[in-house]
Amino acid sequence: xxxxxxxxxxxxxxxxxxxxxxxxxxxxxxxxxxxxxxxxxxxxxxxxxxxxxxxxxxxxxxxxxxxxxxxxxxxxxxxxxxxxxxxxxxxxxxxxxxxxxxxxxxxxxxxxxxxxxxxxxxxxxxxxxxxxxxxxxxxxxxxxxxxxxxxxxxxxxxxxxxxxxxxxxxxxxxxxxxxxxxxxxxxxxxxxxxxxxxxxxxxxxxxxxxxxxxxxxxxxxxxxxxxxxxxxxxxxxxxxxxxxxxxxxxxxxxxxxxxxxxxxxxxxxxxxxxxxxxxxxxxxxxxxxxxxxxxxxxxxxxxxxxxxxxxxxxxxxxxxxxxxxxxxxxxxxxxxxxxxxxxxxxxxxxxxxxxxxxxxxxxxxxxxxxxxxxxxxxxxxxxxxxxxxxxxxxxxxxxxxxxxxxxxxxxxxxxxxxxxxxxxxxxxxxxxxxxxxxxxxxxxxxxxxxxxxxxxxxxxxxxxxxxxxxxxx
Amino acid sequence: xxxxxxxxxxxxxxxxxxxxxxxxxxxxxxxxxxxxxxxxxxxxxxxxxxxxxxxxxxxxxxxxxxxxxxxxxxxxxxxxxxxxxxxxxxxxxxxxxxxxxxxxxxxxxxxxxxxxxxxxxxxxxxxxxxxxxxxxxxxxxxxxxxxxxxxxxxxxxxxxxxxxxxxxxxxxxxxxxxxxxxxxxxxxxxxxxxxxxxxxxxxxxxxxxxxxxxxxxxxxxxxxxxxxxxxxxxxxxxxxxxxxxxxxxxxxxxxxxxxxxxxxxxxxxxxxxxxxxxxxxxxxxxxxxxxxxxxxxxxxxxxxxxxxxxxxxxxxxxxxxxxxxxxxxxxxxxxxxxxxxxxxxxxxxxxxxxxxxxxxxxxxxxxxxxxxxxxxxxxxxxxxxxxxxxxxxxxxxxxxxxxxxxxxxxxxxxxxxxxxxxxxxxxxxxxxxxxxxxxxx
Numbered sequence: 078x079x080x081x082x083x084x085x086x087x088x089x090x091x092x093x094x095x096x097x098x099x100x101x102x103x104x105x106x107x108x109x110x111x112x113x114x115x116x117x118x119x120x121x122x123x124x125x126x127x128x129x130x131x132x133x134x135x136x137x138x139x140x141x142x143x144x145x146x147x148x149x150x151x152x153x154x155x156x157x158x159x160x161x162x163x164x165x166x167x168x169x170x171x172x173x174x175x176x177x178x179x180x181x182x183x184x185x186x187x188x189x190x191x192x193x194x195x196x197x198x199x200x201x202x203x204x205x206x207x208x209x210x211x212x213x214x215x216x217x218x219x220x221x222x223x224x225x226x227x228x229x230x231x232x233x234x235x236x237x238x239x240x241x242x243x244x245x246x247x248x249x250x251x252x253x254x255x256x257x258x259x260x261x262x263x264x265x266x267x268x269x270x271x272x273x274x275x276x277x278x279x280x281x282x283x284x285x286x287x288x289x290x291x292x293x294x295x296x297x298x299x300x301x302x303x304x305x306x307x308x309x310x311x312x313x314x315x316x317x318x319x320x321x322x323x324x325x326x327x328x329x330x331x332x333x334x335x336x337x338x339x340x341x342x343x344x345x346x347x348x349x350x351x352x353x354x355x356x357x358x359x360x361x362x363x364x365x366x367x368x369x370x371x372x373x374x375x376x377x378x379x380x381x382x383x384x385x386x387x388x389x390x391x392x393x394x395x396x397x398x399x400x401x402x403x404x405x406x407x408x409x410x411x412x413x414x415x416x417x418x419x420x421x422x423x424x425x426x427x428x429x430x431x432x433x434x435x436x437x438x439x440x441x442x443x444x445x446x447x448x449x450x451x452x453x454x455x456x457x458x459x460x461x462x463x464x465x466x467x468x469x470x471x472x473x474x475x476x477x478x479x480x481x482x483x484x485x486x487x488x489x490x491x492x493x494x495x496x497x498x499x500x501x502x503x504x505x506x507x508x509x510x511x512x513x514x515x516x517x518x519x520x521x522x523x524x525x526x527x528x529x530x531x532x533x534x535x536x537x538x539x540x541x542x543x544x545x546x547x548x549x550x
Numbered sequence: 551x552x553x554x555x556x557x558x559x560x561x562x563x564x565x566x567x568x569x570x571x572x573x574x575x576x577x578x579x580x581x582x583x584x585x586x587x588x589x590x591x592x593x594x595x596x597x598x599x600x601x602x603x604x605x606x607x608x609x610x611x612x613x614x615x616x617x618x619x620x621x622x623x624x625x626x627x628x629x630x631x632x633x634x635x636x637x638x639x640x641x642x643x644x645x646x647x648x649x650x651x652x653x654x655x656x657x658x659x660x661x662x663x664x665x666x667x668x669x670x671x672x673x674x675x676x677x678x679x680x681x682x683x684x685x686x687x688x689x690x691x692x693x694x695x696x697x698x699x700x701x702x703x704x705x706x707x708x709x710x711x712x713x714x715x716x717x718x719x720x721x722x723x724x725x726x727x728x729x730x731x732x733x734x735x736x737x738x739x740x741x742x743x744x745x746x747x748x749x750x751x752x753x754x755x756x757x758x759x760x761x762x763x764x765x766x767x768x769x770x771x772x773x774x775x776x777x778x779x780x781x782x783x784x785x786x787x788x789x790x791x792x793x794x795x796x797x798x799x800x801x802x803x804x805x806x807x808x809x810x811x812x813x814x815x816x817x818x819x820x821x822x823x824x825x826x827x828x829x830x831x832x833x834x835x836x837x838x839x840x841x842x843x844x845x846x847x848x849x850x851x852x853x854x855x856x857x858x859x860x861x862x863x864x865x866x867x868x869x870x871x872x873x874x875x876x877x878x879x880x881x882x883x884x885x886x887x888x889x890x891x892x893x894x895x896x897x898x899x900x901x902x903x904x905x906x907x908x909x910x911x912x913x914x915x916x917x918x919x920x921x922x923x924x925x926x927x928x929x930x931x932x933x934x935x936x937x938x939x940x941x942x943x944x945x946x947x948x949x950x951x952x953x954x955x956x957x958x959x960x961x962x963x964x965x966x967x968x969x970x971x972x973x974x975x976x977x978x979x980x981x982x983x984x985x986x987x988x989x990x991x
Binding site for chain 2: 082083084086087088090091094096119120123124197264265268271476477479480481484514515516519520523526527529530531532534535536538539542543544545
C-alpha cells in the first residue's frame with residue numbers, strides 16, 4: 078500500500094487511527110501489529126508466510142543466543158541469524174543479478190544462455206533485513222536485552238510506517254517504545270505528527286512527482302540526442318525528485334510514528350547544503366549511513382586501521398551500500414563513485430572544501446548530481462552515455478517545459494538550499510522537532526496540514542484523470 | 551527521552567479539537583463516497599471508468615484484486631470532482647496550463663485540441679502514396695455512385711489549429727510546419743475532380759470577414775454561428791451540384807451572448823475548472839426551413855462523418871427524407887431521418903450496396919485532424935462492395951496472411967482473441983490479411 082494512495086489516506090489511515098486511539102494502552106500494540114500485517118499483506122500476500130517464518134526463526138535464535146552464557150555458542154547463534162537474514166536478502170534481491178551476469182559470461186564464452194524463473198523481490202526486504210540484523214547484533218553486543226514478547230518483536234520489524242522504505246530503525250533506538258510509549262502520547266505529538274505527514278506527502282506529490290515526470294521524459298530519450306543543457310536539466314530534476322520523494326516518504330513515516338507515540342530517527346538533514354561528500358552522507362539517508370557505520374564499517378576496523386586499509390574499507394562499505402540500493406551494476410558504480418569521493422575527502426578534498434567555505438556546497442552538489450545519473454539510469458552503459466552528454470559542452474537551447482515545472486524546480490532548489498542559512502535551518506528544526514505547541518502554533522500547524530493534505534490529494538486524484546473530450550471509436 | 555509536557559486544560563482540549571477536525575478531514579471523503587452528502591457537479595469528458603473489482607480468494611492471492619480496488623476507490627472517493635477541479639484551476643490560473651487529455655492552451659486563452667495542432671504541423675502526415683491511393687479509390691467510388699444516380703461529396707471540415715494557427719502557443723508556432731494531410735488531400739482531391747467542399751478554405755476567409763468568431767475560445771468545433779454558415783453553404787453546394795430542389799433556410803431568433811451554448815465550450819468544459827474561461831461574444835440563432843413547395847422534394851441522404859457532422863444533423867430532417875441516415879465515424883448508425891435507429895447499427899455488418907441503393911446524396915465529412923484515417927474506410931468498403939476480389943487479389947491476400955503468421959506479437963494477440971471470442975485463429979489471420987490488403991488495394 079502506498080502512503081499517497083486513496084486507500085491508505087482515506088480508508089486505512091483514519092480507520093487505523095480511530096481504532097488505535099480508542100483501545101486501551103495494552104491493546105495498542107495488537108492494533109498496530111494487525112494493521113501492519115494488513116498493510117504488508119496488501120501488496121505482498123505471497124511473501125507473508127515466508128516473512129513471518131523468518132521472523133519466528135530469528136526470534137527463537139536470539140532467545141537461544143541470550144540464554145547461553147558461552148561466548149562461542151552465542152557466536153554460533155549470531156552467525157546463524159546473520160546467514161539466515163543475509164541469505165534471504167541475497168536470494169530474493171541478488172539471485173537474478175548473479176544469474177544474469179553468469180549467463181552473460183557463459184554466452185560470451187560461447188555457451189548457451191542460462192534460463193531460470195525470475196525471483197520476485199518481496200516488498201521492503203532490504204529494510205526489514207537490516208532491522209532484523211540490528212536486533213541480532215544489538216542483543217549479541219549486549220546493548221539491549223531481547224524482547225520477551227514475540228509480538229513486540231514482530232511489531233518492531235513490521236511497524237507499517239517504516240516498513241517499506243525506512244527510516245531503518247535500529248533496535249536500540251526503539252526498544253523502550255515498543256513496550257511503553259506513554260511519554261510521547263500527547264496531542265501535541267499527534268498534531269506535529271500529522272503536520273509532518275502532510276509535509277512529507279506534499280514533498281512527494283507536489284514536488285517530486287512534478288519533477289519526476291519531466292526527469293523521466295529526459296532520461297527516456299536516447300542519450301545521443303541530448304544536448305548538454307538538457308542532460309544537466311534532467312539530472313538536476315532527478316536530483317531534487319529523489320530527495321523530495323525519499324525524504325517525503327521518511328517524513329510521512331516519522332509523522333505516522335509520532336501519531337502513534339513512536340519517535341523514529343531522522344533520515345535526512347538538508348543533504349544538498351553539504352560541503353563535502355563526507356558531510357553529504359551525514360545528512361542523506363542518515364539511518365542507512367549509521368547502520369553501515371555501526372554494523373559494517375566499525376566491525377571492519379573503523380578508523381583504527383592504517384590509512385590504506387581504511388580507504389579499502391570505506392570503498393567496500395560504499396560499494397556494498399550501492400549494491401544494497403539495487404541489484405545492478407549502475408548501483409554498484411554509484412556506491413563506488415561516492416566511496417571514491419569519501420577517500421579523496423580523506424586524502425585532500427576536505428582540506429580544500431574547508432578553505433572554500435560555503436562555496437564548497439556547489440562542487441559537492443554537482444558531484445551528487447553526477448552520482449544520481451548513475452543511480453537513475455537503467456544500465457551502466459546508459460548512465461555513462463548520459464554523463465558523457467552532460468560534459469559534451471554546447472549551448473543549444475532547451476525545449477519547452479511548462480512554467481509549472483520551472484516553478485517547482487525553483488521551489489525545490491529554494492527549499493533544498495535555504496537551509497544553508499543557519500537561521501533557516503534552526504527555524505525549520507524548531508518547527509519539525511517541536512514537542513510542545515502553543516495554541517496559536519497548533520492552529521497554524523493544523524491549517525497548514527489541512528491545506529497541504531487538500532492540495533496533495535487534489536494532485537493525487539487528478540494525476541490519473543485525463544479525460545478525452547469525446548468518446549471516439 | 552523528552553519529558554511529557556502538560557498543557558492547561560482548555561488549550562489541551564482546543565488542540566484535541568484541532569486534531570479531531572484533521573482526522574475528520576481524512577474521514578470525510580470516504581463518508582461522502584458512501585452517502586453522497588453533498589451533491590457535486592460531475593466531471594466532464596470521456597474516460598474509461600474502473601470496474602468494481604471481483605473479490606475472491608484467487609484474485610486476492612494473485613494480487614490482482616488489490617490494485618484494482620485501489621483504482622476503483624480512487625475513482626469513487628468523495629469530493630473527487632472538487633479535488634480535480636482544484637488541481638486544474640491552480641494549473642490554469644497560476645501557470646496557464648490545461649490538464650485535459652491532449653488539449654493545448656494558446657494565446658488569449660484560445661483552446662486547441664492537441665491532436666489537431668499536431669496535425670496542422672504535419673506531424674501525423676500519412677505520406678503521398680497513401681493519400682494518392684485513397685483519392686483514386688474515392689474518385690472511383692464517386693463515379694460508380696454517379697452511374698447509379700447518387701451524388702458523392704467529400705467535405706473537409708475546418709481544423710481550429712489551421713484557422714487560428716497564429717493563436718497557438720509559442721512552442722507550436724515556432725515548431726517546424728511540414729506538409730499536412732489536409733494540404734495534400736485538399737490539393738489531390740481537387741485535382742482528381744472529386745466533388746470537394748473545402749470548408750477550411752472558406753473558414754480562413756470567413757475568419758476575417760465574419761461578424762463573430764468562426765471558432766469559440768473554449769470549443770473544439772466550429773462555433774454555432776459559423777456552423778450555420780457552413781450548413782447554408784453545404785446545402786447550397788448539394789443543391790447546385792445535384793440539381794436538387796429542396797427547401798431554403800432563413801435565420802430566426804438571433805441572440806448575442808457570451809454564455810457559450812452546446813459545443814461552443816466543449817473544450818473548456820473538459821478542463822474541469824471551477825470557473826470556465828470567459829467565452830467570446832457570439833451570435834446564436836436558429837435556422838428555419840421553408841415548407842416543402844410544389845416541385846420540391848427531400849433527397850435521400852447518407853451522411854458519414856466525425857463529430858463535426860453532428861453539427862448539421864439537427865437540420866437534416868428539414869431538408870432530407872426520412873430514409874436518411876448518419877453513420878458516425880463510419881462505425882455506427884447514430885441517426886435516422888425517421889426517428890429511432892435500425893436494428894443493425896454496426897456499419898461493418900451492413901450490405902453497402904443495399905444501403906447505397908436509392909440514395910440521392912452521400913456526404914462524407916471529416917475534419918482536418920481526422921484525415922489521418924481519411925474517411926474511416928468508407929470508400930474502401932464501398933469500393934469492395936462494387937469491385938469484389940479477383941483471383942489475383944485472393945492470391946495476394948494469402949501471401950499477406952502467410953507473412954502475418956510469422957509475426958509473433960500479432961500471433962500471440964490473435965491467439966488471445968481467438969480464445970476469448972471463440973473464433974478460429976486462421977479466420978482471424980484471414981481478416982487481418984484482408985484489412986492489410988484493402989489498405990494497399
